[in-house]
Amino acid sequence: MSQVKLEHIYKRFGAVTAVGDFNMTVADGEFVSILGPSGCGKTTTLRMVAGFERATEGVISIGEKVVSDSTKNIFVPPEKRDIGMVFQSYAVWPHMTVAENVAYPLKIKNVPKDERNKRVSEVLAMVHLDEYGERYPSQLSGGQQQRVALARALVARPSLLLLDEPLSNLDAKLRESMRFEISTLQKKLGITVIYVTHDQAEAMTMSDRIVVMNGGIVQQIDKPYNVYTKPVNKMVADFIGLVNFLPAEAKGDQIFLKGTKHGFDNVAHIPDGEATLAVRPENIKMSKTEGKITGIMKHRFYLGDSVDYRVQVEEHIVRVIIKGIQYGTWSDGETVHLDFDKVMMFGNEKNNYIIT
Amino acid sequence: MDSKFIVIALSVLVLLYFIVFPMLVLIYDSFVTNGAIDFSNYRQVYSKDVNWRALTNTVRVSLLVMVISVIITFPLAWLIGRTDLPFRKKFRTILVASYMIPPYVGAIAWTQLLNPSVGYLNNLFKAMFGLTAAPFDIYTLGGMTWVLTLFYSPFAFITISRAMEKMDPTLEEAARIAGASPLRTLWDVTLPLMAPSILAGGLLVFIGAGSAFGIPAIVGMPGNIEVLTTRIVTFVYMGDEKGIRDATALAVSLMVIANGLLFFMSWVLGRKDYTTISGKSTRPNMVELGKWKGLATAIVGGYSFIAVILPLGSIILTSFMVSMSKGLELTNFGIDAWIPVITSEQYLESIWRSLGYAFITACIGTLLSLFVAYLSVKTNVTGRKLPDLLVMLGGSTPSIVIALALIITFSGNYGLNIYSTMWILIVSYLVKYMTMSVRTIAASLSQVHISLEEAALNSGASWLRCCKDIIMPLIAPSIVAGWFLIFMPSFYELTMSNLLYGADTKTIGVLLYELQTYADTQNASVLSVIILVIVLVGNLLLSKASKGNVAI
Numbered sequence: 001m002s003q004v005k006l007e008h009i010y011k012r013f014g015a016v017t018a019v020g021d022f023n024m025t026v027a028d029g030e031f032v033s034i035l036g037p038s039g040c041g042k043t044t045t046l047r048m049v050a051g052f053e054r055a056t057e058g059v060i061s062i063g064e065k066v067v068s069d070s071t072k073n074i075f076v077p078p079e080k081r082d083i084g085m086v087f088q089s090y091a092v093w094p095h096m097t098v099a100e101n102v103a104y105p106l107k108i109k110n111v112p113k114d115e116r117n118k119r120v121s122e123v124l125a126m127v128h129l130d131e132y133g134e135r136y137p138s139q140l141s142g143g144q145q146q147r148v149a150l151a152r153a154l155v156a157r158p159s160l161l162l163l164d165e166p167l168s169n170l171d172a173k174l175r176e177s178m179r180f181e182i183s184t185l186q187k188k189l190g191i192t193v194i195y196v197t198h199d200q201a202e203a204m205t206m207s208d209r210i211v212v213m214n215g216g217i218v219q220q221i222d223k224p225y226n227v228y229t230k231p232v233n234k235m236v237a238d239f240i241g242l243v244n245f246l247p248a249e250a251k252g253d254q255i256f257l258k259g260t261k262h263g264f265d266n267v268a269h270i271p272d273g274e275a276t277l278a279v280r281p282e283n284i285k286m287s288k289t290e291g292k293i294t295g296i297m298k299h300r301f302y303l304g305d306s307v308d309y310r311v312q313v314e315e316h317i318v319r320v321i322i323k324g325i326q327y328g329t330w331s332d333g334e335t336v337h338l339d340f341d342k343v344m345m346f347g348n349e350k351n352n353y354i355i356t
Numbered sequence: 357m358d359s360k361f362i363v364i365a366l367s368v369l370v371l372l373y374f375i376v377f378p379m380l381v382l383i384y385d386s387f388v389t390n391g392a393i394d395f396s397n398y399r400q401v402y403s404k405d406v407n408w409r410a411l412t413n414t415v416r417v418s419l420l421v422m423v424i425s426v427i428i429t430f431p432l433a434w435l436i437g438r439t440d441l442p443f444r445k446k447f448r449t450i451l452v453a454s455y456m457i458p459p460y461v462g463a464i465a466w467t468q469l470l471n472p473s474v475g476y477l478n479n480l481f482k483a484m485f486g487l488t489a490a491p492f493d494i495y496t497l498g499g500m501t502w503v504l505t506l507f508y509s510p511f512a513f514i515t516i517s518r519a520m521e522k523m524d525p526t527l528e529e530a531a532r533i534a535g536a537s538p539l540r541t542l543w544d545v546t547l548p549l550m551a552p553s554i555l556a557g558g559l560l561v562f563i564g565a566g567s568a569f570g571i572p573a574i575v576g577m578p579g580n581i582e583v584l585t586t587r588i589v590t591f592v593y594m595g596d597e598k599g600i601r602d603a604t605a606l607a608v609s610l611m612v613i614a615n616g617l618l619f620f621m622s623w624v625l626g627r628k629d630y631t632t633i634s635g636k637s638t639r640p641n642m643v644e645l646g647k648w649k650g651l652a653t654a655i656v657g658g659y660s661f662i663a664v665i666l667p668l669g670s671i672i673l674t675s676f677m678v679s680m681s682k683g684l685e686l687t688n689f690g691i692d693a694w695i696p697v698i699t700s701e702q703y704l705e706s707i708w709r710s711l712g713y714a715f716i717t718a719c720i721g722t723l724l725s726l727f728v729a730y731l732s733v734k735t736n737v738t739g740r741k742l743p744d745l746l747v748m749l750g751g752s753t754p755s756i757v758i759a760l761a762l763i764i765t766f767s768g769n770y771g772l773n774i775y776s777t778m779w780i781l782i783v784s785y786l787v788k789y790m791t792m793s794v795r796t797i798a799a800s801l802s803q804v805h806i807s808l809e810e811a812a813l814n815s816g817a818s819w820l821r822c823c824k825d826i827i828m829p830l831i832a833p834s835i836v837a838g839w840f841l842i843f844m845p846s847f848y849e850l851t852m853s854n855l856l857y858g859a860d861t862k863t864i865g866v867l868l869y870e871l872q873t874y875a876d877t878q879n880a881s882v883l884s885v886i887i888l889v890i891v892l893v894g895n896l897l898l899s900k901a902s903k904g905n906v907a908i
Binding site: 050051052077078079080081083084085087088089091092093094095104105108109149152153156 | 524526527529530531532533534535536537540544545548549
């Protein structure tokens with residue numbers, strides 16, 4: 001059993017609340033990402049699970065075992081939590097060979113030498129480093145060092161694997177292939193993973209669920225699809241994917257784009273008054289002849305597989321992305337007609353993002 | 357571009373003439389006997405038992421001081437840098453502060469505390485345990501090792517704690533999560549990764565202790581314990597040609613030991629394997645001491661007390677005693693000892709003189725440092741690192757060696773004769789202390805991106821104009837810091853001044869040394885307190901100028 005449970009976790013540094021009322025249960029074998037901008041409290045949360053930070057309030061349990069409880073003064077140090085962890089800076093020990101690095105957790109557990117060697121070569125094979133056991137980390141590339149760190153985290157077969165922005169120091173191509181590899185390994189081993197990142201693509205591709213954090217507060221916990229299509233507030237909509245925010249006005253069962261008579265059904269039941277309409281650039285249809293919203297073509301950016309347009313609607317610039325090569329179809333200054341699909345609605349101010 | 361070349365060429369020539377040339381003369385002289393170049397001078401010098409013993413004493417004591425320093429400072433640096441030890445910031449300040457106490461002042465303090473006849477601590481122990489004889493005698497090899505350790509171990513402490521701060525803390529966290537306890541982590545990860553810095557810190561202590569003159573002169577010589585530096589001074593004091601020649605052989609021996617070790621040290625630190633310690637400044641994880649907290653605090657507190665507070669207290673106390681023959685009674689305290697000192701023209705003159713020399717040295721030194729640092733960091737002229745290297749060579753050479761080299765070179769044999777003038781003192785201070793300000797200014801200059809300069813040149817400014825309008829304002833704090841880094845040690849310098857001063861150029865360090873040798877303990881204490889106050893004020897100004905980044 002390796003379910004992880006965080007109940008009413010707070011972390012305060014003096015007067016600053018780094019994490020406020022964090023609640024989540026990570027199921028056995030689940031891959032959960034904590035996603036948010038830098039300074040949002042995601043790393044602090046992970047470090048509390050690891051035992052490098054003490055929660056100011058709340059209870060953390062791993063499996064059946066409570067590892068941190070502020071009221072009962074329980075605190076299990078990191079070395080007794082049976083966790084594997086991969087750090088952003090790899091943290092591969094430069095004075096040990098690759099094999100020594102990976103063998104270290106087993107050495108601490110006094111696993112006999114034969115067994116130790118067997119498991120080290122197994123796990124090195126798993127991360128495709130079979131040939132590198134005798135090398136020193138300084139002789140390896142960044143990507144290879146990252147694999148050593150991963151092997152070291154997995155070798156003792158922990159019930160829980162924590163990853164703290166493990167890919168952010170790698171180049172773009174390597175990052176993409178490592179995403180796939182980590183994901184495959186996790187499925188194969190059935191291990192529970194908590195993964196911290198500020199990169200939405202990493203979170204979207206690998207996770208069963210995503211926790212979006214901002215300012216120390218959890219904004220939304222949901223499947224990647226829902227986080228993208230049904231963001232609970234403007235912060236989440238803005239942080240994941242591209243989005244146009246357009247000022248609007250709610251009036252009864254309709255929401256009107258500011259300055260137009262064009263209304264959308266108020267499915268979100270926003271109360272009368274100021275509101276915001278949000279629409280992703282790829283959910284906008286553009287036509288020369290028909291469309292409910294009229295605008296003027298301002299700029300076009302050719303991206304190869306798609307074209308990124310800027311269309312002026314009243315006083316606002318709307319970003320439209322259309323797949324395929326229609327670049328030459330349009331010219332600057334031309335009048336165009338738009339249709340918005342999958343429109344998201346937010347009441348203003350109050351519902352911008354969740355704060356406590 | 358022409359102005360640039362002239363400035364650079366001039367500064368290289370000046371450095372060659374004042375740093376390298378005297379050392380070459382010294383080495384040459386040490387090998388010449390009656391016009392022939394051979395080892396006979398060395399053979400003759402080391403055939404005398406007292407010289408050979410000075411050499412072995414130097415090596416033995418320095419080794420001992422090095423080992424003890426590392427054993428003491430590594431745990432201290434770890435406790436202060438990596439654990440939740442209470443008052444750790446205060447302890448750090450106290451331990452680093454001992455670095456700015458002139459070593460000879462420390463030596464004077466410890467002779468007051470542990471001399472066998474009236475040492476305060478000896479008397480205390482006698483009274484406490486009913487002893488008839490004093491338990492400690494400072495005028496021994498052990499006493500000298502003790503004082504050298506207390507005043508040169510800060511080199512190791514500073515080196516080791518800096519490396520500890522720079523080490524990526526996740527390397528330790530990775531060990532914790534792998535199942536290692538804090539102690540096991542310390543043993544398996546921290547210690548091996550710190551090994552090069554520990555070695556470097558240790559070697560700095562070795563070189564410092566081996567080149568020290570003040571402490572061996574004040575603590576060792578009364579007990580007839582000689583080291584290389586004290587032997588060199590004795591030979592020079594003989595004043596004849598033979599004495600000087602004997603001194604050159606000893607000085608070159610010391611130079612080979614010290615500079616050789618420094619070369620070895622930079623080689624060790626430059627090895628690629630050890631460059632993996634990153635400069636990332638993630639918040640280091642603090643080891644919780646738990647039940648050991650009380651004991652650890654007591655140990656660190658005890659050490660800080662013994663190393664810094666006790667000797668300073670002794671000096672201050674002594675300076676305020678009315679009569680040395682009476683004990684520590686309340687009626688025996690007053691400013692009686694202060695009045696003759698602060699009204700004596702001789703004393704005041706020395707203080708002003710030292711301040712003046714230090715001021716001139718700091719001004720010339722900062723200007724030169726600027727050119728050297730600029731050349732090394734900002735240009736791509738061939739040999740741009742050469743002046744920097746020359747300055748470093750000067751700084752790494754033992755003071756006594758520099759002084760001797762300057763005596764034999766600039767007393768008229770090779771054109772320039774500045775012997776017995778203030779200029780020979782100033783040159784010696786420059787040779788020894790410029791390296792610190794070059795380092796500081798170079799570090800700051802390397803932060804100023806070349807494009808800022810190019811933008812000024814692009815706007816039509818000349819190179820000198822660009823220096824004045826763009827570079828100077830940006831590096832001003834480091835220039836002020838560099839100025840103080842030359843000013844302070846020059847102000848209280850003893851080793852070189854003691855060989856180079858003349859009838860009209862006696863500095864405060866020399867005066868204090870004389871008072872101590874004439875056993876005028878009280879005046880020596882008063883003068884020590886005055887030096888300490890000036891050094892303290894200087895340090896406060898320095899840390900203010902550099903916003904806390906630099907301090908002696």
